[in-house]
């Protein structure tokens with residue numbers, strides 16, 4: 001029981017510090033209306049005019065494993081909307097691009113979280129208080145920008161003579177594993193685990209949660225995104241329609257305010273899953289639809 | 292955090308979930324005195340389960356040579372070093388388990404093997420503990436120089452570190468047989484389990500980007516068949532069955548007999564606190580200090596019981612049933628008058644019957660009919 005009390009005490013402390021920091025640095029984020037389509041591109045010129053806030057990040061120390069010394073200290077966040085779509089541009093400094101995962105390495109990532117209802121606990125929601133989480137991952141971006149990270153990409157010098165039930169020639173590209181007997185060995189792919197799919201559509205995974213350990217990929221994937229690494233920093237766009245005809249659509253709409261929170265992972269510091277840096281809720285002030 | 296009873300360390304301990312023992316517990320006994328390091332088990336497992344993409348390096352079953360081998364490299368010594376010297380008082384472990392030694396914010400002591408740690412499954416193979424001094428020769432029963440093969444699979448632990456570590460609760464222990472599985476659709480490749488399992492038995496698939504592990508050949512076990520690594524074992528060192536908790540042990544059940552009644556088969560690193568369910572008959576020719584660290588305070592008793600086996604018809608009979616049947620033996624009996632041992636399925640039907648002692652044939656040195664001398668008299 002002793003082990004249980006400590007995180008709560010620490011949690012209170014972290015939240016106190018985190019909130020103080022947030023008040024000092026954060027105004028609400030103004031989300032202007034734009035008339036055009038919004039390209040899924042962090043290099044879009046429209047971003048130049050969009051207001052930005054610095055979102056401070058704090059350690060995740062509620063669910064085990066904690067991350068008391070997170071690598072990423074703050075995010076620069078912008079957002080715009082065009083009445084139908086809302087798009088975020090998130091930037092942060094990261095000395096190393098980590099986009100490929102071996103058995104002992106991890107990838108960079110960033111996520112934003114919005115309550116599905118009016119509000120939700122910051123700890124990934126709670127029972128009956130669902131949140132929508134849009135999670136961009138550098139390894140998925142790599143799959144899309146280059147090619148799926150198969151054995152030939154991960155280990156260019158590896159050689160495998162044969163895989164049972166697989167026709168063709170080495171290196172037996174995973175997309176050629178059409179025989180159902182062979183596909184049984186590709187568990188994650190066959191079972192529809194989004195991580196294991198060789199044909200990724202976008203680098204963002206849309207998910208819901210009602211508290212820690214409940215993160216679930218949604219049936220319908222409506223978010224899109226793209227990340228670019230340049231000059232020691234990541235610049236990531238995450239976009240989604242306000243309403244996608246999905247029961248998990250948040251209550252955000254033009255002309256209103258809505259809460260949003262962020263999380264970020266530095267793969268180079270072996271951050272993944274609960275080992276992350278998190279923000280407090282910040283307020284989106286969504287501009288009204290103009291002409 | 293719950294308090295659970297771990298009989299292998301003779302006390303209660305802290306574990307993130309309350310005690311919840313399965314209806315039956317998958318278990319196996321490996322007799323280390325008989326393993327010949329042939330790796331048939333490794334290949335049987337490999338060709339059955341890990342011939343997919345991203346599994347090229349994976350061995351759910353591996354056989355390493357102790358003292359130097361390890362897959363992944365140093366899986367054992369990294370944990371022993373992190374724990375530091377710990378103590379037993381008789382059968383009660385008074386040191387810290389990996390759960391109890393957890394740093395703040397972690398459920399247990401963890402270690403992430405490096406990529407290259409998986410690349411040397413045969414490092415140290417057949418290497419003895421040291422070099423022979425001039426003129427030294429084997430002295431029995433403990434060899435001056437020694438090594439032994441340690442075949443390993445997932446222990447399907449009663450208190451699995453992998454289950455405790457997964458922040459998504461994507462790993463579960465089946466109530467029907469205690470087999471521990473990673474849900475391949477729920478896993479997100481965080482590798483908390485890879486860091487948590489002190490036995491190095493969860494492995495990351497870098498192509499599918501999720502973690503995978505020994506599945507205890509559950510499709511076979513569901514059909515009443517022992518796993519592939521057991522049925523293919525050339526040395527007949529393995530027997531798989533179901534193990535009861537000590538207070539429900541029945542001496543006619545093979546696992547209960549070896550683990551609880553005769554206490555000849557011991558847990559591997561019981562001090563880690565996972566109550567693993569692969570049990571080992573320790574090798575008799577290895578220095579006791581090394582063995583006690585590995586197998587706990589039961590080591591001396593187990594070796595004595597094993598060495599007295601020739602005078603223990605039940606133990607001898609059961610040891611002869613190792614590797615003799617594909618089916619899971621739910622119970623066994625020995626027949627001293629006929630010198631046989633038999634194994635039975637859950638309905639009490641006889642599955643296998645073997646002679647415990649082969650009959651003796653005495654033949655003359657010179658065979659006049661064939662006009663040959665016999666060099667071998669068996």
Ligand code: SF4
Pocket residue numbers: 444445446447448450451452453454471487488489490491492493504565567
């Ligand atoms: S041996 Fe490792 S992988 Fe197997 S159940 Fe125990 S902790 Fe989990």
Ligand code: SF4
Pocket residue numbers: 325326327328329330331332333354440442523524525526527528
């Ligand atoms: S098949 Fe049996 S004898 Fe051969 S290495 Fe495996 S456990 Fe040892």
